[in-house]
Amino acid sequence: MKIKVDVDLCQGHSVCLGECPEVFAVVDTDDGYPQVVVLVPSPGEGLRAKVEAAAKYCPNHVITVEED
Secondary structure, eight states: OEEEEOTTTOOOOOHHHHHOTTTEEEEEOTTSOEEEEESOSSOOGGGHHHHHHHHHHOTTOOEEEEOO
């Protein structure tokens, strides 16, 4: 699986970080706003449920899970 994030729409709510800290981080941009960073763009299947939960519960729906 591959993870895509629309960083232009991310508002840094950090829900993804709470659901799957192994894959996502939230950092401050140069403008001082929080934004998601994908630490592991192609995580293993063992993290699928957590990654899908992060995508599902993202308030702005900026996370997409694609198949390889």
